[in-house]
Amino acid sequence: MKHSCTRREFLASTSLMLFAAAAHGADALPEKPEPIIDIHQHTNYSFRTDEQLLAHQKAMGVTQTILLPAGSLYGLEANCTGNSAVYNFCQDHPGEYVYCANEVAGLPGARSEIEKWLKKGALGIAEQKFHVNCDSPAIEEIAEIAQEYKVPVLLHFQHNVYNLGIENFHKILEKYPKVNFIGHAQTWWSNIDKNSDQKTMYPMGKVTPGGLTDRLLTEYPNMYGDLSAGSGLNALNRDKEFTQGFFDRHQNKLLYGSDCNDAIGRGPGCQGARTIATVRQLAPSKAIERKLLYENAKRVFKL
Structure with a gap:
């Protein structure tokens, strides 16, 4: 005998299913992906297209990306585009993409160029990657602008080349x-x-504690570290025991960035995705992992 479900029976059965789903929590309802902020990306990076950049970030699981422009005279050694390009890109992708301002340190007009974009909404000054002494008047000018506008500065340190x-x-x-x-x-x-050895760019092997970077992070409340690029990934993997302690000591000072020019965003060829995996593997706790991949960047860049 065919049974016809009444409205009352339908509502009752629906309520039971919702109750069961709530009781089982994550087993019943799909979890929302955890947010990740990438503080270090570029437009036209090694001639990567805008479409490839969008796909790359999505494939890595990044939910918000900070674009770092080149200065007017140089493409950050990677043909990256400048302030206007990153601004326009972010206008086309509001919320998901935000940007910093940049100009060659010490260049006449650097202040006015950087201020122009800070007034439009840039979140910081980056990436400073120019051939100047890191304590020079040129960097002092950058710091003074950052102090006035209350924004961070990201610097590329490379022995005898940049900063x-x-x-x-x-x-x-x-x-x-x-x-x-x-x-x-x-x-x-x-x-x-x-x-x-300052001449060695990608050192390998066990880390001897007490390095300058560790001391700067420890002794200065205003010093932070960007985990990005092959240099960051190499440093994290060369001595995993050291890295776990490093993450613990500086859990409030380290920010995930990719600085990855891969066109796909996943797999062994994507350094950015491998850095995310390494953070998840070596972070001493889930709370520290979330700080490194999201919370610290949100706080420092006031997102």
Whole structure:
């Protein structure tokens, strides 16, 4: 005998199913992906198209990306585009993409160019990757702008090439205590090791504790670290036991960035995706993992 379901029976059965789903929690309802902020990406990176950039970030699971423009004279050695390009890209993808401002440190007109984009909504000054001493008047001008607009500065440290003399950077940290500085690249990451050879860009092997980078992060509240690029990934993987302690000590100071020019965004060829996997593998706790992949960036860039 065919049974016809009444409205009352339908509502009752629906209520039971919803109750059961709630009782089983995550087993019954799909979880929303955890947010990830990537603080270090570029447009036209190694001639990657805008469509490839969008696909790359989505494939990595990134939910918000900060675009870092080149200066007017240089493409950050990777043909990256400048302030206007990143601004227009973010206008086309509001919320999901935000941007920093940039100009060659020490260039006449650098202040007015950077201020122009900060007034339009840029979240920081980055990526500073120019051939100047890291404690020079040129960097002091960048710091003064950042102090006035209350934004962070991200610097690429590379021995004898960009932001020279990392051993002197404490002078800037001390002179501008209200400005948050974010360290990045080969010389920043090689100096997690006390015995770092400044000429070696991608050192391997066990880390000798007490390196300059570790000390800067420990001693200066306004010093932060960007986990991005091959230099960051190499540093995290060379001594995993050290890295776990490093993550624990500096859990409020490290921010995930990819700085990855891969066109796909997943698999062994994508350094950015591998860095996310490494953070998840080596973070001493889930709480620390969330700080590194999301919370610290949200706080420092006021997202």
